[in-house]
Amino acid sequence: MRHFVRHPSEIPVDVRVISERASHSSQICNVSNGGLCCDLAQPLPVGALVDYRIPQIAEDYLGCGRVVWCERQCQGFRVGIQFSNEQDAYRARMVEQLCQIECYRRRVAQTEGRQLSGEQAAAEWISRHAADFDRCHTLSDLSEVG
The missing domain is CATH 2.40.10.220 (predicted glycosyltransferase like domains)
Structure with a gap:
């Protein structure tokens, strides 16, 4: 697991x-x-x-x-x-979240023809996907990385 x-x-x-x-x-x-x-x-x-x-x-x-x-x-x-530490983990997750929001913004423009600002895309993405993205875990099992 x-x-x-x-x-x-x-x-x-x-x-x-x-x-x-x-x-x-x-x-x-x-x-x-x-x-x-x-x-x-x-x-x-x-x-x-x-x-x-x-x-x-x-x-x-x-x-x-x-x-x-x-x-x-x-x-x-x-x-x-x-x-190496929880600070690096947190920072990397924030980077990943920003990239997911940007991908969402582009996908909405392509599939729905809506042009969202960064703030609009972030608000929509957070309301739709943040709960799945932000499941909390601890840094404990080295074999499970990536």
């Missing part, structure tokens, strides 16, 4: 093993209260400390975590990163 609800995502992310210089660009596959999952071209070592940057939100948005699993995929590797 999962301890963390996964929320699908397509947010660009740059991941860097702290002991290395090179950064790996990717997209977040999903986010949970425990961490995030992303697809990378190169494997990352389990246990490696990483930082991640989410430039779509802010150039200086930076979080830290630890690689808890890495699995080979058809093209590349899927990597699970555990948040």
Whole structure:
């Protein structure tokens, strides 16, 4: 049984093993209260400390975590990163929520022809989806990340 609800995502992310210089660009596959999952071209070592940057939100948005699993995929590797603390988890969830609202705004424009402001989209999205998105969990089970 999962301890963390996964929320699908397509947010660009740059991941860097702290002991290395090179950064790996990717997209977040999903986010949970425990961490995030992303697809990378190169494997990352389990246990490696990483930082991640989410430039779509802010150039200086930076979080830290630890690689808890890495699995080979058809093209590349899927990597699970555990948040290093609850503050990083909270910040990542807020980023994810903002991106979900923006996706909602675009989807409404395409499917319904309504042009919503950011505030209107946020109000609608929150009333329709926030309860499912915001299920509270604790950071406790490392194996359930991403």
